[in-house]
Amino acid sequence: MTRASLVFGALLTVLVPLSLLAGRVWIAPWADGPANAALILGELRLPRAMLAITIGAGLGAAGAAMQGYLRNPLADPGLFGIAPMAALGAVASFWLGAVIPPAFAAWALPVMALAGAGLGMALLALIAGRTSSDAAGGAGGGIALFTLAGLMLASLAGALTALAITLAPSPFALSEIVLWLNGALTDRSWREVAIAAPLVAAGIAVLALAARNLDALTLGEDAARSMGVEPRRLLALLVVGIGLTVGAGVAVAGIIGFVGLVVPHLVRPLTNRLPSSLIVPSALAGACLVLAADSIVRILPMVTELRLGIALSLIGAPFFGWLLLRMRRGQL
């Protein structure tokens, strides 16, 4: 257990009970709570907290892996275009809402979103086969070209999503889509936890497998290959790992940005700064960040709850600006 994992693990064990007690109805453990306290805890707050931890852990680990892979502290897992593809799948499910039998309707959104993420991964794998520079394959574009392919995928998915919104079948579907795209954890149940948790756990495990290979990239692609790293295998691990962590998160909570970008920066000063030392602590720190942010949006005195995705972007965008300033001063 590294120092960073201990710090963020301890923080998480403090945050979980706090998050369970906070909300529109405050539950004080030392006094008699409201009559439905057990229901609020077991059916509303506990699944919501678990979901926040799951999604945050996935985004944190994916961010650490992505920054290691691109050798760039400003990289975000969104760069692979998997989140927009998952969102596109989800938006498509709103379109299909009318034709899906009611029994499956509840599953349509997460399943379609996962299908979108899977399609994104498959397209990336197809592109990667043509761009990764392997000894056997000869010349290739390498990491930079692959990243541009991810951006292309992201813009395409974004454009199709925008198209789906403008052609929305009904005003009701339109507002549903727009609300859903700004990710949130409101009204989620154990069902979403059951969908996302195993996929995110598997994704983090896959990223952990890639960790030492990411360390080798510290000295560049040629040096990494000379140390025995196989670019195709590394890329496959990353596409699967990021696809599972990010895709599962979008499938149950919509788009939640900036977590993957911000979290590794909170973790890095506590580690030796190599990507392998960041993945697990970033998962823990991501869980802390999303859990804390979701608890705060829940207790803010607003008429309608501030969407978690919007709140995190409001924090994340200025943080990104601060990173840029630090980078300009050569402190990053």
Place this chain on the structure above:
Amino acid sequence: MIADLSTTLEPGRITAIVGPNGAGKSSLLLGLAGLLAPASGTVTLGGDDIAGLHPRVRAQAIGYLPQAPDIAWDVAVEALVALGRLPWRDRGTDAIEAALDALSLQPLRRRPVSQLSGGERARVLLARVLAGEPRWILADEPLAALDLAHQLALTAHFTACAANGQGVVVVLHDLAIAMNHADRVLVLKDGRLIADGPPELALDPQVIAQGWGVKARWLGVRGAMALVAHSGPERANRVIE
């Protein structure tokens, strides 16, 4: 880029690869390292085709030092040197300590790489390769950004590696260093080998005229020779006139 090249390199010696810009020196080195597959032909390591080796087995045998890589993360010296153990997937504490000792890096071991001078950085990068205890060290212009004193110091480390039985192959720009410190020199021009042998023969003024288009002669005594160029390529002359 490289054509019709057939050669055998020996361990325990320093082999220098020299040639004008664009001659294919770095490509040859990547090919020898197994990182660039030849369009035809093979590179063998102890009788095995290098393309057929498992990447990790190849990495255990061949340490490759790329030309002035930028270091993505501001890690401490010892963490960077420890990357050399990646092909072995072990902690390799003894090898790491030996590499830090060999390049006199013990006092700097906890310093972040961003706070190193150019010479210190070059030593750290070589220590990373040494920590992997490779049988072959392939270095692409390791002396390029160094001042005279650091060039000599790093060259002495390569000599020590060769004396230790490791095969050292370096791409060099400075012909005088190749002349004074290499056991053997390969001269490339336009992807072809135009000379191969001990430095006095391979870096003969005639070869230099053929390879670089420069009239030059060697001054000094064996082991401390300097190259004096009389006139550049004809193109250059015309520009100057």
